Amino acid sequence: MISRHSLGIALALLAVSASRAPGQDTDAALTAAIRSYAPEMALSSDPGLVHAADFNGDGRQDVAAVLVGGGKSALVIFNGTRSGYQAHALYAVLPAGPWQLNVVPPGRHRILGPEGAVEISSPAVELVFPGRSSAMYAWGGNRYQVYGTENYH
Numbered sequence: 001m002i003s004r005h006s007l008g009i010a011l012a013l014l015a016v017s018a019s020r021a022p023g024q025d026t027d028a029a030l031t032a033a034i035r036s037y038a039p040e041m042a043l044s045s046d047p048g049l050v051h052a053a054d055f056n057g058d059g060r061q062d063v064a065a066v067l068v069g070g071g072k073s074a075l076v077i078f079n080g081t082r083s084g085y086q087a088h089a090l091y092a093v094l095p096a097g098p099w100q101l102n103v104v105p106p107g108r109h110r111i112l113g114p115e116g117a118v119e120i121s122s123p124a125v126e127l128v129f130p131g132r133s134s135a136m137y138a139w140g141g142n143r144y145q146v147y148g149t150e151n152y153h
Helices: 006-018 026-037
Strands: 050-053 062-069 073-082 084-091 098-105 107-110 117-120 125-129 135-142 143-149
Touching: 006 062, 006 073, 026 062, 026 073, 026 084, 050 098, 062 098, 073 125, 084 125, 098 117
Parallel strands: none
Antiparallel strands: 050 062, 062 073, 073 084, 098 125, 107 117, 125 135, 135 143
16 A cells, blocks of 8 residues: 555656656756756765755756866756756855755745845755855746845854
8 A cells, every 4th residue: 555655755756757858867857957057067976965846836846956067166956847957057156165055945934134034935945154154045036036044053
């Protein structure tokens, strides 16, 4: 007997597959998008610096990742499309690490600045420079918005 949790995971995987063109290999599509963005770069080997979620709320799986190579590092979200992935550079040249990359769930979150808080309807990505600073990148207004956060301790 299949548990509800297992059934939910299977249905989610089917939804991601259905959002792609027939026969498209997700890994190959992501690799092609990375090569198109920066041929000298690749996904970080640290699994904590690569996350998949629907960051822009369109029902397709997106990938947020720190890319490394060619003597530099970058934070990019690859939005899933019917034909592959579209790159959105959030931090084109990262300063020296260490870094942490967190997925922030939808909801109301504290941010720095006069607003004090922001409501997000899709998961967001938070880039943390431990002991220094942090920022959340959330989809809004047809692009990723950046918000300073205090989660860098």
